[in-house]
Amino acid sequence: MSPRAKTRLRVALLIETSNRYGRDLLHGIHDWVSTGANWSIRLTEQSRRAPLPAWLRHWHGDGIIARVDSAVTATALRRTGLPVVDVSAERMKSEFPRVSINNTAVAELAAAHLLAKNIRHFAYCGDGQYLWSRQRGTAFAQVLREHGFRCAEFPSKPTTAAGGWEQEMQAIARWLTKLPKPVGVFACFDGRAQQVLEACHVAQLTVPDEVAVLGVDDDELVCELCDPPLSSVLPNARRTGYEAAAVLAHLMAGGAAGSTELKEIEPVRVVERRSTDALAVSDRHVAAAMRYIREHAHDGIGIKDVLRAVPVSRTLLERKFSRLIGESPHRVIKRHQIDRARQLLAETDLAIARIADMAGFDSASYLSAMFRRETGESPRAFRTKHR
Numbered sequence: 001m002s003p004r005a006k007t008r009l010r011v012a013l014l015i016e017t018s019n020r021y022g023r024d025l026l027h028g029i030h031d032w033v034s035t036g037a038n039w040s041i042r043l044t045e046q047s048r049r050a051p052l053p054a055w056l057r058h059w060h061g062d063g064i065i066a067r068v069d070s071a072v073t074a075t076a077l078r079r080t081g082l083p084v085v086d087v088s089a090e091r092m093k094s095e096f097p098r099v100s101i102n103n104t105a106v107a108e109l110a111a112a113h114l115l116a117k118n119i120r121h122f123a124y125c126g127d128g129q130y131l132w133s134r135q136r137g138t139a140f141a142q143v144l145r146e147h148g149f150r151c152a153e154f155p156s157k158p159t160t161a162a163g164g165w166e167q168e169m170q171a172i173a174r175w176l177t178k179l180p181k182p183v184g185v186f187a188c189f190d191g192r193a194q195q196v197l198e199a200c201h202v203a204q205l206t207v208p209d210e211v212a213v214l215g216v217d218d219d220e221l222v223c224e225l226c227d228p229p230l231s232s233v234l235p236n237a238r239r240t241g242y243e244a245a246a247v248l249a250h251l252m253a254g255g256a257a258g259s260t261e262l263k264e265i266e267p268v269r270v271v272e273r274r275s276t277d278a279l280a281v282s283d284r285h286v287a288a289a290m291r292y293i294r295e296h297a298h299d300g301i302g303i304k305d306v307l308r309a310v311p312v313s314r315t316l317l318e319r320k321f322s323r324l325i326g327e328s329p330h331r332v333i334k335r336h337q338i339d340r341a342r343q344l345l346a347e348t349d350l351a352i353a354r355i356a357d358m359a360g361f362d363s364a365s366y367l368s369a370m371f372r373r374e375t376g377e378s379p380r381a382f383r384t385k386h387r
Helices: 003-007 020-033 054-058 071-079 103-115 131-146 164-177 190-202 220-225 237-252 284-299 303-309 314-324 329-347 352-359 364-375 379-386
Strands: 009-014 039-042 063-066 084-086 098-101 122-125 151-153 183-187 211-216 231-234 262-265 269-271
Touching: 009 237, 020 039, 020 220, 020 237, 063 071, 063 237, 084 098, 084 237, 098 237, 103 131, 103 183, 103 211, 103 231, 103 269, 122 131, 122 190, 131 151, 164 190, 183 190, 190 211, 190 220, 237 262, 269 329, 284 303, 284 314, 284 329, 303 314, 303 329, 314 329, 329 352, 329 364, 329 379, 352 364, 352 379, 364 379
Parallel strands: 009 039, 009 063, 063 084, 098 262, 122 151, 122 183, 183 211, 211 231
Antiparallel strands: 231 269
């Protein structure tokens, strides 16, 4: 047997392959392995919350990364005697070191996105059987309360297996018709948001003018196939997988398990598509200016460019923005530019100078100064955290 074969570590990945979040976890683990880890991976295709595979009982490995969603699963994994890293946030506590998404931060991003649309009515469509859904709903409502708004919540109940999806969609449609309009609806994940969009069609509610809909996970295929295409919070599941692999490597090397507290990974951004691409404001000048800013902020525009597109005086436009949007046109431009910089920092390896140019900033130094002022950290620190 070669020295290489002797040191190869056998790692089982008990993670679903049926959705983007699970696949991104796997991508993140692969990123870690690609740094030079000598791992032999055991992975079989499975769905979320599937029973543990039969082969695990007879498998002789060195470590496991798993979505530990139940006490039954936790007990079975503990009996293996192997180091385990949990990448689920479904239970309040875990017996194992745990790395997962920060659900409070997900809800805060969702609330900020919908609040920026000048919407004044909000609702949450979750699934009460899941802890992560309840956490997102609680955090979403809390942010809205801090801004002086209330949040309606869909009273989800278990449905029968026969016709369950259709039955629940019809219940959502009835719920939506009773909400004041326009309303921003945050759904606990993309599959739920897909139900909300179909319920809007059933209830003959227009999206996004009457109902703006936002999901979570940015499962691109699901989001693009929705009608209209679905806006979604992009969690950093890839970073979650990478960090989980790092923890497992430490354990398999003989390191102490340390705390089993949840290590939370921040989400990246909201990926906006047509389901939230509307501004709830009746003033045509403000609406036109906001549309122009959204389409051209990355070109390095200033207030003079906005005024050429919207022929009103600067004083009048700024007064209208202050009254209807709560911030100046200049501030809105910078917010769009910072959001674009966030995206490029998290999702590309482009140089900071190139990102500054693509986001509409005059220089890398100006981007760095503005980014630090808006986020409290440098572009490089943000990239390190989210890549």
